[in-house]
Amino acid sequence: MSQTRESPLRFPAAGRTGAGRPAPGRARPRAWPAQWAAWGFLAPAVVYLLACYAYPLYENLDLSFRDYTVYAFVHGGAPFAGVSNYRSVIGDPAFYPALIHTLVFTALSLLFQFAIGLALAVFFTRHFPLSGLLRALFLVPWLLPLIVSASTWAWMLDSSYGIVNAALHAVGIGPVDWLTSPNWSLPSVIIANIWIGVPFNLVLLYSGLRGIPEDLYEAASLDGAGPWRRFRRITWPLLRPVSAITLLLGLVYTLKVFDVIWIMTRGGPDNSSATFATWSYQLGFGNLLPQFGLGAAVSNLLVVMALIAGLVYIRARRRLMEL
Numbered sequence: 001m002s003q004t005r006e007s008p009l010r011f012p013a014a015g016r017t018g019a020g021r022p023a024p025g026r027a028r029p030r031a032w033p034a035q036w037a038a039w040g041f042l043a044p045a046v047v048y049l050l051a052c053y054a055y056p057l058y059e060n061l062d063l064s065f066r067d068y069t070v071y072a073f074v075h076g077g078a079p080f081a082g083v084s085n086y087r088s089v090i091g092d093p094a095f096y097p098a099l100i101h102t103l104v105f106t107a108l109s110l111l112f113q114f115a116i117g118l119a120l121a122v123f124f125t126r127h128f129p130l131s132g133l134l135r136a137l138f139l140v141p142w143l144l145p146l147i148v149s150a151s152t153w154a155w156m157l158d159s160s161y162g163i164v165n166a167a168l169h170a171v172g173i174g175p176v177d178w179l180t181s182p183n184w185s186l187p188s189v190i191i192a193n194i195w196i197g198v199p200f201n202l203v204l205l206y207s208g209l210r211g212i213p214e215d216l217y218e219a220a221s222l223d224g225a226g227p228w229r230r231f232r233r234i235t236w237p238l239l240r241p242v243s244a245i246t247l248l249l250g251l252v253y254t255l256k257v258f259d260v261i262w263i264m265t266r267g268g269p270d271n272s273s274a275t276f277a278t279w280s281y282q283l284g285f286g287n288l289l290p291q292f293g294l295g296a297a298v299s300n301l302l303v304v305m306a307l308i309a310g311l312v313y314i315r316a317r318r319r320l321m322e323l
Contacts (some may be wrong), residue, residue: 146259197254
């Protein structure tokens with residue numbers, strides 16, 4: 001005799017009637033949209049970028065198109081000058097020397113900073129006693145304030161009592177006017193800037209090297225590949241994305257270097273170490289009658305150079321991803 005099992009009683013959920021419908025007289029709570037939460041998190045960053053980057057950049061652009069004097073800067077009402085400030089800057093005899101100095105300073109700094117940083121990063125991938133301590137000591141130039149680093153180099157390269165000339169005298173070489181000679185002032189600030197920028201390249205490139213699997217090197221060693229071939233076939237191709245962003249950031253930072261040059265040489269002697277950054281400061285703040293419009297025009301040329309470098313990087317990165 002078969003027994004039929006009774007189905008358990010099912011009671012409707014509290015506050016609901018029927019098939020999941022809300023009870024009469026009660027409104028369904030509205031869910032907070034996810035996009036509103038996303039905008040809430042994004043809003044502080046947007047406000048910061050607009051207030052600290054977009055607005056100053058707009059004001060600097062407007063400044064470069066007006067004839068600003070001290071009176072107009074205080075009382076307002078500077079007349080619109082169009083592109084006359086840019087024409088005056090490009091026609092100035094100091095323009096092409098400053099442009100060449102900027103390009104040479106940036107190119108040599110990037111080249112040696114990246115090469116030395118890469119060599120040190122490859123060296124520190126090998127584990128040996130006190131490697132962590134030594135790697136931390138290499139970060140000291142990056143951690144020091146720029147005014148301290150530049151002042152230290154200015155003292156070391158002093159013609160009369162600098163430690164560099166003392167070392168040269170000890171080996172029988174005469175003193176060199178590092179900071180006061182037109183032939184040596186630009187190399188002096190380049191050397192100091194290379195020393196300051198090497199740790200930045202070391203940190204980024206070392207982190208990129210740590211991300212390369214060790215299995216690839218072991219397989220290449222079993223196939224008979226030497227150190228140089230392993231570097232050329234494994235390390236460099238896999239490190240290329242990190243190298244590209246390192247060079248781009250280094251380019252942007254080096255283009256706007258002002259502290260090191262100004263503290264060590266003030267762009268002299270005879271503008272032999274002047275770059276766009278120091279020239280812009282001299283035009284805007286280094287004279288009794290400052291020329292704010294011309295200084296803003298020179299600084300905007302630096303912004304254009306940085307933007308061109310960024311566009312070149314984006315295009316090269318896109319082509320690399322398509323391969």
